[in-house]
Amino acid sequence: MLILCLDTATPRVSVAFGQDGAVLGEVELGIGQRHAEQLAPAIEFLCHHLDVQLAHLAGIAVGVGPGLFTGLRVGITTAKVMAQTLRVPVVPVPSLDLVAYPLRHSHRLIAVVFDAKRHEVFHARYRPVPGGVQRVSEYGVAPPEKVVAELLASADEVLLAGDGVTRYGEFAALDRAEVAGPEFAAPSAAALVELATARMEREEFSAPSQIAPLYLRKSDAELAKRAR
């Protein structure tokens, strides 16, 4: 079963092809915020060098955020339109999960935080369980100090991951926390290959038109209107 996986929720562009749950090849581009320029060429590059044909895809998996709105829109539009054209289903996976999953061998509580700009982070907490991770919080958006306070209030040993950790000095207050290496700062499409293949097998997928970004935040105009 050949699947295409992609995530564009952070400044990175991450693309991988998976065959029966194994990663055939992946492209990681980290120079930031050039999703619209990089994504299509990255897919083309992988097709060419892995000698795979998109016509043979069984499905497409996409990270749906929360994360950078513009990045998400590029990734999700690409996944939707490709899937519709190829008549294959889409597996939507929250991008925070894609950082937590590769850390499943830890014994700590995993807290994933992405920089959400404007002194806020997108965040979720996970517990390692046999074969994966289990999310133990809602997906949220909050100022870093609020997330730090919640983590301090719990007795758990914490493993921090995601680009929000280095972006906001507030996380240094968690002196007993361990920080995952830079390779865990952004969602990886390789993790998506494993996660999505299992879901595809269980037919936990959606029609392309049903895929939408996890925004978590209303637009500024809506917020202003509501405040009035």
Place this chain on the structure above:
Amino acid sequence: MTTKVLGIETSCDETAAAVVEDGRRVRSSVVASQVDLHARFGGVVPELASRAHVEHIDTVISEALLEAGALDVGAVDIVAACHGPGLAGALLVGVSAAKALAVTTGLPYVGVNHLEAHLYAAWLEEPDLEPPLAVLIVSGGHTLLVAMEDHGRYRVLGQTVDDAAGEAFDKVARFLGLGYPGGPVIDRLAAEGDATAVEFPRPMRDEGLDFSFSGLKTAVVNHVRRNPDEDLRDVAASFQEAVVDVLVRKLVTAADLARAPVLVLGGGVAANSRLRDRVAQAAAATGRRAFLPPLELCTDNGAMIAATAWWRWERDGATRLDAGVAPTLALPSI
């Protein structure tokens, strides 16, 4: 052999796709308008527009293909999208969709300039049109006076130094409490009013070919504050007359300069009935032809993108897949 182009437009608040043959024959054109979504904010909210584009883009594309009798995108020859100017987050959606189609099918991708597309909309209605043309593009986003000397050869003769013409309609309508979008409401109200009731200023009417509308908007506000009992229909008609006066006078001057025998209108404000009448009159009075495309070709649509892509493809070939969007793209001027 004909060349079929799928054109995608998401630069502002319309999610649109169309299939056009040889830059002239419209096989299908689907527009999902977001007017209702933005109405309560009195103008286009970029973040909301971008979100709506993501939601509707796949459906709009498949409807356009279906209407054209194409079973899938493999039945077209070129995939095109507007890559600027426009709202960055909104443009990204259409461009990403077009590139996704191009990668999936191996078809060439062509990125299209939105302003150039407003010029080529004319060929969809009038396939035998020949340059030179004097074109006035007026909408909520642009006010542009262009001499189209030949295909691909444009001279921008004038543009607004502040508000776009459509923006002036929106702002005045909002001030008068008439709702959004302002153009159609003012047009309707003005039809019942006296255009000579208030002598509003004609900003920059006799100075060059650039436009300015913000002073006119202020004049309307001041007048209504000082004369709260003035009939709104007269205010609307007088304001509209002032805008149209300036637009038409400069269009004719531009046509003189370009030695253009044809006057063309484009953009959403080209739907304004008074502007259409006055352009037709001015053309007749100066021995020219007026070309006033139907409303659905004046407002933003996918067909004009598909038409332009065909002309561009003939001249420049495909656009690279690593090209991005260009929110401040200008019309390529000679």
